Structure formats: structure tokens, C-alpha cells
Amino acid sequence: MSRDIAGTNSAPLTSELFHTSVYKPNQGRIVRQLTCLAIWVIVALGSWSLYATLRGYFPTGSYVAPVASGLLLAIGAWVGYRLVNWPQFADFLIAVEAEMNKVTWPSKDELIRASIVxxxxxxxxxxALFSFDILWQFIFNFIGVTS
Structure with missing residues (x-):
């Protein structure tokens, strides 16, 4: 069913990487922006880790570590931006936001009561688990299975 709906937007991600347009810009903005931000944070952490790793392998004056990590950061940022505008993934994120808007969230009092429970x-x-553990430990020590 979902393939029938999204059948017109079946362009592969590789063809979407070279566009600059925003797919359905007014729909699912919050979820798409947060997803893009999460992708960017992951890419930034990966770039930083790559920089820290490469810095140990190359001499101090070498530009390999900053160039490689900067290139990874730039490519990852662009791919993250284009991924949330890929029609198939964007439609999924739009549907997620629409479903999240239908959720009935608990009030503060309900949340506190449920958390206490x-x-x-x-x-x-x-x-109870600690008591059972102590009981079985005593039983096994008594019959000589463990020391």
C-alpha cells in the first residue's frame, strides 16, 4: 500500500544527491530538521574520531588528518541534508510527524503517578530478585554444589 502511494517518488538516492531543492518544504519540518540534526551530529562525531585517529598516524605538520576529516564532514553534512529531502524518506518522516500529532500525551499529574508506579x-x-538470589545461593551452599 505504501509503495503504491510513494510509487511516483521512486528516484534513487544517488540521483537526489545532486539536487538543491527541498521536497515538500512545509510538511514534516520539525521531524525532518531533527533527523537532519541527528545525522549531522553522528557525522561530526565520526569526523572528529577520524581526525583523532589519523592525527596519531601522520607527522605533526601533515594536513592529511584535517583534510580527510573535513572532507568527511562536508560530504556527510550534504548527504544528511539530501537524505531528509529524498522523497521516499521525506514522506516517511512526514507520516511520522502526522502520527505523532495524533498522540494523546499524558498530563503532568498522570506522568508523575505513572513514573512513581x-x-x-x-x-x-x-x-525480590535479590532475595531469590540469596535464597538459591544459601540452598546451593547448603547442599554443597557451590563453595
Whole structure:
């Protein structure tokens, strides 16, 4: 079904990399911007890691590490920007934002009550598992299975 809807926008990502247009600019802006930002952060961290790794392999005056990491950063930033404007992925992100707008979020009081229930449940389950662990350890030590 979704392929039928997106059937007209089936251009491969490689052909989309060389366009500068924004696909459906007024739809799904928040999700697309946050996705692009997340991709950019990942690329920046990868570039920084590459720079730190290459800096140890080449002499101090070498430009290999900054050029390679800068090139990776520039290419990754462009690919991240174009990825969120690729029609198939952009339509998915637009649909995600539309579904998130339909969600009924809990009020502050409901959130606090639910959080307290979860915290106490985890606490009591941790105590129960610890008690079972101590009990089985005692039993195994008593019958001589463990020392």
C-alpha cells in the first residue's frame, strides 16, 4: 500500500544527491530538521574520531588528518541534508510527524503517578530478585554444589 502511494517518488538516492531543492518544504519540518540534526551530529562525531585517529598516524605538520576529516564532514553534512529531502524518506518522516500529532500525551499529574508506579515496581522487583538470589545461593551452599 505504501509503495503504491510513494510509487511516483521512486528516484534513487544517488540521483537526489545532486539536487538543491527541498521536497515538500512545509510538511514534516520539525521531524525532518531533527533527523537532519541527528545525522549531522553522528557525522561530526565520526569526523572528529577520524581526525583523532589519523592525527596519531601522520607527522605533526601533515594536513592529511584535517583534510580527510573535513572532507568527511562536508560530504556527510550534504548527504544528511539530501537524505531528509529524498522523497521516499521525506514522506516517511512526514507520516511520522502526522502520527505523532495524533498522540494523546499524558498530563503532568498522570506522568508523575505513572513514573512513581514504575519506580516502585522496579524497586520491589529488584528486592525480590535479590532475595531469590540469596535464597538459591544459601540452598546451593547448603547442599554443597557451590563453595
Amino acid at each position: 514504575v519506580i516502585f515496581t522496579i524497586f520491589f522487583l529488584a528486592i
